[in-house]
Amino acid sequence: MPFIGTQQKCKACEKTVYPVELLSADGVPYHKSFFKCSHCKGTLKLGTYSSIKGVLYCKPRFEQLFKETGNFNKNFQSRKSFSLAG
Ligand SMILES: [Zn+2]
Ligand SMILES: [Zn+2]
Structure with missing residues (x-):
């Protein structure tokens, strides 16, 4: 059984977020700098x-x-690619 521990993946950049830089929004982890x-x-x-x-x-x-x-839907669709930025 793989060890997952408390590491979480940033929703924005999909890299591991360490507790010191973790910001959790609605239970979704982010880097503070990506929030x-x-x-x-x-x-x-x-x-x-x-x-x-x-x-x-x-x-x-x-x-x-x-x-x-x-x-809502119309605007959201035009924003889909935001995560590729940066
Ligand atoms: Zn991140
Ligand atoms: Zn704004």
Whole structure:
């Protein structure tokens, strides 16, 4: 049985996240340095972010993109490739 331990993979870059740099959002592990808005690249904090299917947004952007327009799916599809950036 392979030893997995407490190591977790960053959702953003898919590399191991060590506890010192771990930031867990809704149970999903991220590097703190990768915990950014996928739209404006602004650094996020717990309590100031919104995530949709693992894609992170700052709250102002989230509300602008989705709540006002109601085009949740349409906008989301155009953002699929965000994880390849950087
Ligand atoms: Zn990462
Ligand atoms: Zn943003």
